[in-house]
Amino acid sequence: MVFLLPGVKFDFDLIQKYDTRAPxxxxxxxxxxxxxxxxxxxxxxxxxxxxxxxxxxxxxxxxxxxxxxxxxxxxxxxxxxxxxxxxxxxxxxxxxxxxxxxxxxxxxxxxxxxxxxxxxxxxxxxxxxxxxxxxxxxxxxxxxxxxxxxxxxxxxxxxxxxxxxxxxxxxxxxxxxxxxxxxxxxxxxxxxxxxxxxxxxxxxxxxxxxxxxxxxxxxxxxxxxxxxxxxxxxxxxxxxxxxxxxxxxxxxxxxxxxxxxxxxxxxxxxxxxxxxxxxxxxxxxxxxxxxxxxxxxxxxxxxxxxxxxxxxxxxxxxxxxxxxxxxxxGATSISMLEDAYAQNHKGLKEYYQAVTEGIIPTSKGFKLSQDDIIRRDVIMSIMSHFQLHKSDIESKYHLDFDRYFCQELAELKPLEADGLVHLLADEIQITDIGRLLVRNIAVTFDTHSRMREAKFSRAI
Incomplete structure (x- = not known):
């Protein structure tokens, strides 16, 4: 059963079908x-x-x-x-x-x-x-x-x-x-x-x-x-x-x-x-x-x-x-730079010790590869704007989008069949039904999280 809402379509059956965990x-x-x-x-x-x-x-x-x-x-x-x-x-x-x-x-x-x-x-x-x-x-x-x-x-x-x-x-x-x-x-x-x-x-x-x-x-x-x-x-x-x-x-x-x-x-x-x-x-x-x-x-x-x-x-x-x-x-806070993320110590004792020693209180972090940066742009465009122009990615990173993401585009085909997304020549459009399931669409481009599903909350 589908209910029409302004800018959103609420489909109980699809939501239950895609009731999985995702970042x-x-x-x-x-x-x-x-x-x-x-x-x-x-x-x-x-x-x-x-x-x-x-x-x-x-x-x-x-x-x-x-x-x-x-x-x-x-x-x-x-x-x-x-x-x-x-x-x-x-x-x-x-x-x-x-x-x-x-x-x-x-x-x-x-x-x-x-x-x-x-x-x-x-x-x-x-x-x-x-x-x-x-x-x-x-x-x-x-x-x-x-x-x-x-x-x-x-x-x-x-x-x-x-x-x-x-x-x-x-x-x-x-x-x-x-x-x-x-x-x-x-x-x-x-x-x-x-x-x-x-x-x-x-x-x-x-x-x-x-x-x-x-x-x-x-x-x-x-x-x-x-x-x-x-x-x-x-x-x-x-x-x-x-x-x-x-x-x-x-x-x-x-x-x-x-x-x-x-x-x-x-x-x-x-x-x-x-x-x-x-x-x-x-x-x-x-x-x-x-x-x-x-x-x-x-x-x-x-x-x-x-x-x-x-x-x-x-x-x-x-x-x-x-x-x-x-x-x-501050303790546990995360910095998010263009090509690196860093998180401070969570424990006050460890945080205080690092600061006292004049050390940046980083406990862990991540250095992004060029592939990570490209995929981030794709995922954030989908999450923030419900659409992606392939040509924007191609001109920014000098790549052929369909070739670079051939596997991901193939994996999106069943989601397109279910009405969550439109796959066009130069655009990926999230439909009104797909808006509520945008995390399920974005995760297709995520090479890190697929083996860590249990760590995330459910998409709905």
């Missing part, structure tokens, strides 16, 4: 390919090469601390009510910024900054200002830069929000997950409705350029009726972007999820019904389906970047500046 492609190769064979010295060389390219920069700063554990969480966090734990972390983060900035040509403009976590508003206002000043001391921030931060609405007030805006943040995001108090209790994330309404009101009053909220479907005790209420209440809040994540229940990878009652999770058909309803409600209320799990208003940067062909994906998801190279700071 989310926030990078290619995926982060699962990072290896300890890639060292801090390799990253230093990659930075040197990056300086020669003179590309603009994106910066990411990871604040890993949370006051309590959300049972659905898949992030790298440190749970502690002792706020003093942030003091040595900030000192080491500031030292890492200094050490790494000495290797970067910091005349390169910074077009994007993002603080993520964990919970960045775990920091008090003096600590926020301290970190902000360190960043501005060592980097050249473009006056029009997109500067964003994630917040937890349980630990925020109007003064804090206004301070963030005054100091220079112009975009903000927070997690709703679900308005239903039974669901919230089941995942240890209790946020009364008034709290969420107040947080959005403070953000609107502070005049942020853009606000993003996150929802999660597939959590315990959710059903079609209750999640419809959550979606409608979210629309009433009027955010600029909405991200609707599929909950990946992977307790063997994230032990905190063992606290979730598996018997309370919605079944596969219920999840599909929830997803269909969510897409329908959002697209009927002037949110564009950007891709995979992202929705944005037509005047939002994501929608504009997709229209202009400058949308891309990185380790934070969809992003608006395809030309930037990303440097990540």
């Amino acid at each position: 989310r492609y926030t990078s290619y190769p995926p982060a699962t390919e990072l290896t300890e064979a890639f060292t801090a010295k390799d990253f230093e060389l990659a930075i040197c090469n990056s300086n020669q390219r003179q590309t603009p920069l994106s910066l990411y700063f990871h604040i890993p601390f949370c006051q309590s554990a959300c049972y659905f969480c898949g992030c790298n966090t440190v749970i502690s009510n002792n706020k003093n734990i942030a003091k040595p972390y900030l000192q080491n983060l500031a030292q890492e910024i200094k050490n790494t900035a000495e290797l970067i040509d910091t005349s390169r403009n910074v077009l994007q900054i993002h603080w993520g976590g964990g919970t960045p508003n775990y920091l008090d206002l003096h600590q926020v200002e301290f970190l902000w000043n360190k960043i501005n001391r060592y980097f050249t921030i473009d006056p029009q830069a997109e500067v964003s931060i994630e917040i937890n609405p349980r630990y925020i007030n109007k003064e804090y929000i206004q301070f963030l805006r005054d100091i220079g943040f112009n975009r903000i995001s927070f997690g709703i997950q679900d308005f239903n108090p039974i669901v919230q209790e089941a995942v240890n994330r209790i946020q009364p409705e008034k709290m969420l309404i107040d947080a959005m009101g403070w953000i609107k009053d502070a005049n942020f350029d853009s606000v993003n909220v996150d929802l999660i479907y597939g959590l315990p005790h959710q059903n079609l009726h209750t999640f419809r209420e959550t979606v409608q209440k979210t629309i009433d809040l009027d955010p600029d972007r909405i991200v609707v994540f599929n909950f990946a229940y992977v307790p063997w990878m994230k032990p905190v999820q063992k606290r979730i009652d598996q018997n309370a999770l919605p079944g596969a058909q219920e999840k599909l019904d929830i997803l269909k309803m969510t897409i329908e409600e959002l697209t009927n209320n002037e949110y564009l389906f950007i891709g995979m799990d992202h929705f944005a208003k037509t005047n939002n940067e994501l929608a504009i970047a997709q229209q202009n062909g400058t949308l891309k994906r990185n380790f934070q998801g969809y992003t608006t500046h395809a030309e930037t190279e990303l440097f990540g700071f």
Whole structure:
């Protein structure tokens, strides 16, 4: 049975047929390919090469601390009510910024900054200002830069929000997950409705350029009726972007999820019904389906970047500046350069030790081959724009697309027969049915992940 939605066709039978695991492609190769064979010295060389390219920069700063554990969480966090734990972390983060900035040509403009976590508003206002000043001391921030931060609405007030805006943040995001108090209790994330309404009101009053909220479907005790209420209440809040994540229940990878009652999770058909309803409600209320799990208003940067062909994906998801190279700071953060990826140590002890010794705190990474770079362009075009012009790849890399990817094009034939994709002379077009299964299409061009399927979440 096929249901028509604006820009999307929802086909239950095909979704069930292609219900396999695949990377989310926030990078290619995926982060699962990072290896300890890639060292801090390799990253230093990659930075040197990056300086020669003179590309603009994106910066990411990871604040890993949370006051309590959300049972659905898949992030790298440190749970502690002792706020003093942030003091040595900030000192080491500031030292890492200094050490790494000495290797970067910091005349390169910074077009994007993002603080993520964990919970960045775990920091008090003096600590926020301290970190902000360190960043501005060592980097050249473009006056029009997109500067964003994630917040937890349980630990925020109007003064804090206004301070963030005054100091220079112009975009903000927070997690709703679900308005239903039974669901919230089941995942240890209790946020009364008034709290969420107040947080959005403070953000609107502070005049942020853009606000993003996150929802999660597939959590315990959710059903079609209750999640419809959550979606409608979210629309009433009027955010600029909405991200609707599929909950990946992977307790063997994230032990905190063992606290979730598996018997309370919605079944596969219920999840599909929830997803269909969510897409329908959002697209009927002037949110564009950007891709995979992202929705944005037509005047939002994501929608504009997709229209202009400058949308891309990185380790934070969809992003608006395809030309930037990303440097990540803090424990577990990942840098994403043109030809290399590098991840910092996850453990605070190892991270602190490396920083203290004046070593870039790289724990693992990956050096991309020319083939990786070519395939990344193909995959990111499919993921970001739902189409690919073969001639663009041919002219950029001086190759014959059909010959280079003859095996992949053959493997796409059954997907074309199922209506997921159109294979044209100079173009690969993802159909409205294929949009929801874009990961299944992209994985065809992925030479790294096919033997690692179990490591990834399901495509829907």
